[in-house]
Amino acid sequence: MGSLNAYLALSAVLFSIGAVGVLIRRNAIVVLMCIEIMLNAGILALVAGGIAHGQVATQVMVLFVMMVAAAEASVGLAIITTVFRRHPEVDVDSYSTIKW
Amino acid sequence: MSLLFIVTATIAIVSALAVVLFRKPIYSILSLIICLYALGANYILMHAEFLAIVHLIVYAGAIMVLFLFVVMLMNLNHEGPVFRHRFTQLISVIIGSSLAMVIIAAISKTQSMGMPTSSVSTAQIGTVLFTDYLLPFELSTILFLASVVGVVITGKETR
Numbered sequence: 001m002g003s004l005n006a007y008l009a010l011s012a013v014l015f016s017i018g019a020v021g022v023l024i025r026r027n028a029i030v031v032l033m034c035i036e037i038m039l040n041a042g043i044l045a046l047v048a049g050g051i052a053h054g055q056v057a058t059q060v061m062v063l064f065v066m067m068v069a070a071a072e073a074s075v076g077l078a079i080i081t082t083v084f085r086r087h088p089e090v091d092v093d094s095y096s097t098i099k100w
Numbered sequence: 101m102s103l104l105f106i107v108t109a110t111i112a113i114v115s116a117l118a119v120v121l122f123r124k125p126i127y128s129i130l131s132l133i134i135c136l137y138a139l140g141a142n143y144i145l146m147h148a149e150f151l152a153i154v155h156l157i158v159y160a161g162a163i164m165v166l167f168l169f170v171v172m173l174m175n176l177n178h179e180g181p182v183f184r185h186r187f188t189q190l191i192s193v194i195i196g197s198s199l200a201m202v203i204i205a206a207i208s209k210t211q212s213m214g215m216p217t218s219s220v221s222t223a224q225i226g227t228v229l230f231t232d233y234l235l236p237f238e239l240s241t242i243l244f245l246a247s248v249v250g251v252v253i254t255g256k257e258t259r
Contacts, residue, residue: 005212010109012203020196021120052213060229067240071247073163078251
C-alpha cells in the first residue's frame with residue numbers, strides 16, 4: 001500500500017480532472033457528475049489523512065459527507081429534470097434565462 | 101508504493117478522464133461507476149473496509165442508479181456541441197493542470213507518513229458515531245427529510 005502522499009497526490013489529480021470537466025462540459029448531468037468526482041477526491045484526502053493519523057472520528061465524518069452528497073445529488077437531479085420539463089434543453093448556458 | 105495502489109490509481113484516473121471525455125452521458129455514468137469502484141478498492145488498501153462498503157453502497161449503488169434513471173427516462177441526450185469553445189477548453193486545461201501541479205508540489209514538500217497496517221473495527225466506528233456524534237447523526241435525518249420533501253415538491257407536475 002502507498003504512503004499518505006501518494007493518496008493525496010491521487011486526490012489532487014482527481015480533483016483537477018473534475019474541475020476541468022465542470023469548466024469544459026455543456027451537459028448539466030455531466031457537470032453534476034464532475035462535481036461528484038471533485039467531492040470524491042476530497043473524501044479520499046480526508047480518509048487518507050484520518051487513517052494516517054489513526055483517528056476513528058474521521059470515518060464518522062466521511063459518513064456524514066456521504067449523506068450530504070446523497071441529498072445534494074437527489075436535489076440537483078430533481079432541479080435538472082424540472083427545468084428540462086419547462087424547456088427541453090440540457091445545455092447549462094440555456095439555464096441562464098431562469099433567473100428572470 | 102505497492103503494485104495494487106498503482107493499478108487502482110491508474111484505473112481511477114483513466115475512468116475519471118473518460119467521464120469528462122465521453123460524448124454520451126450514459127457512457128460517462130458507466131465510467132464514473134468504474135472510478136468509484138477503483139476508489140473503493142483504494143479504501144480497502146488503506147484498511148478502511150467499512151468505508152469502502154458504505155462508499156460502494158451509497159455511491160455506486162444509490163447515487164449512480166439515480167443518475168442512470170434520470171438519463172434513461174428523460175432522454176437527456178442533446179444534439180448541440182458537447183464541449184465548450186476551443187479557447188475555453190485550452191484555458192480550462194491550463195487551469196486544471198496548474199492546479200494539480202501546485203497541489204502536488206505542495207504535497208511533495210511535506211514529510212510523508214506511512215499508513216497503518218491494522219484496521220479500525222466497525223464496532224469502534226459505531227461507538228464513536230452513537231456517542232460523540234449522536235446529535236449530528238440525528239440532524240442528518242432532518243436533512244434527508246428536507247431533501248425528500250424538496251425533491252417531491254420540485255418534481256411535482258405543475259400546470
